[in-house]
Amino acid sequence: MAKASEQFRQSDVAVWGIVALVCGGMAVFGANVSALVPQGILAGLHKTRIDGASIDQLRVDVVDLNEEAARLRRENTMLVTRFALQEQAGNEVIQRVGALEVSLPKLIEALPQTAEIDRSSLTGSIGEGETLTYDADGGSVAIRREPMELPALPAAQPIPEAVAALPEIVIPDEAKFGIAVGPSVSFEDAAGTWNDLSLKLGPLLLGLSPLLADEAESDEKRIVAGPISELSEASALCTKLERVSIACMPMPFGGTPLSF
Known part of the structure; x- marks a missing residue:
């Protein structure tokens, strides 16, 4: 005869039946919920620890690349702006040099024959008897600068008169x-x-x-x-x-x- 403690009681069968029903309900609920979860999340849950770390690293690298691309775009914009400013400044210098090339010869031609170029009020850059002294090995060097005078132009020669063209002789x-x-x-x-x-x-x-x-x-x-x-x-x-x-x-x- 089995002991009384080893015999199944009606209450034990009821408890285990409830447990079985709860587990079955949770299984059905989990199956229904898994159909609603995105495939990417499920795939991520099934990946190994190493694979998951690689994806996270790729995401970090993509973010870094986006930031680097944004930084390069900012630098490119700055360089384009600087290049435009440099080109504008170069054009201004070319225009000024061109204006000097046109105006200086006309100014010099307008000076009288007895005028000295650098003593003139137009180009007075060198004074009378100006001396500059520079230190050098063993002493100093003195440089004396004098205004440059215009060379004497030859006397104007009269323009010869045009020779009338002789009529062409037609020979029959x-x-x-x-x-x-x-x-x-x-x-x-x-x-x-x-x-x-x-x-x-x-x-x-x-x-x-x-x-x-x-x-x-x-x-x-x-x-x-x-x-x-x-x-x-x-x-x-x-x-x-x-x-x-x-x-x-x-x-x-x-x-x-x-x-x-």
Whole structure:
């Protein structure tokens, strides 16, 4: 027979049943709660101590890198500002030096011939008989500075008069070709007509000289411009002149030189 203390009682069964129910409820509750917890937190809880320390170190390093990047941005802004100020100062120096290069020669040219550069009120930087003394090994050195005088300019030479250009002599040459340009004119109107044609046609008559040739069965003249080496060149030039409504005909380069 078992002892009375070793026998199960109804109250013991009830206690253990309650305990089992509480544990089962906690398990169900934990399963439901774990579904609501973010995966990152669960993964962190399952990591080892070494892995967790590595992630924390990475986070610290990222923070340090962000701070270093912010510091570099501040320094870069300061350097850009300083560079802009230095460039502005350099531009001012260049402008001042350029102004001196322009103004000083004009000031010196404006001085009278007998003036001394450094005694002038404009550039009085060195006084009369000024002596500077410097200490040196074994004694001293004295430097005496004197104003520099302007060198004497040579006497002005008269400007020679321009030599009038001699009129070019046109020599008729029947072996070469010319173009009879423009209408028939009288001897008195030939010079004016040639001037009008030269102004109107410009480069087309460049390098050509005029002759006066007799018009067949008439007392009037024709202006012949030349000389031109080839007949084809004279024909091509006539084609260009006819496009601008100027009468033109190739012919031998002969006639009387046109006097102006």
